[in-house]
Amino acid sequence: MKARDPDTVSAAIAPIRQVQDNDRLSRLFAAHYGRVLTAAYRVTGNMSDAEDVAQSVFLRLGRGEIPQVSNFGGYLYRSSVNAALDLLRQRKPAESLDAAGDKQAVGPGASPEKAASDRELGNMLRQAISELTQRSAEMFALRYLEDMDNRQIAELMDTSQAVVAVTLYQARAKLRKKLARLKRGML
Secondary structure, eight states: OOOOOHHHHHHHHHHHHHHHHHHHHHHHHHHHHHHHHHHHHHHHSOHHHHHHHHHHHHHHHHHSOOOOOSOHHHHHHHHHHHHHHHHHHHSOHHHHHHHHHHHSOOOTTOOHHHHHHHHHHHHHHHHHHHTSOHHHHHHHIIIIISOOOHHHHHHHTTSOHHHHHHHHHHHHHHHHHHHHHHHHHHO
């Protein structure tokens, strides 16, 4: 019996694995794209940015091996929130204010001044969130932008509810201070 070269066997199997990974990626995209896009939009406040974030999350999966995780929806969701936060951190504050402020819709009956004020406050909040630590920002986004409770966040992030509660308390305190400074700077 002739022994096979491991490199030859790997090279022969590689195209089969690639087809299987592409098929799995297509199924994951179809099942989770909407949730990934929505999570990114809630963090960025801008549909164009949210689409870019969602695309980058799935492109990263397509470039590498798809990880084996028990809750893939949760994994993609966290990836989306983290990528959106990274996008906000990369931006200059003025760029974020201009880009996000111009694309938000004005509700019916709202005065232009109220709409501008709401956009400005939302942009200041996004800027302040982007300056939190990654873990704090993620927990804050999951709790207050995605309306998850502490138990759900703890499960998703593999930590305790007590850690979530303390982290959120500290994040809110930091955000209050940051928003107060930003508002004073705008007066």
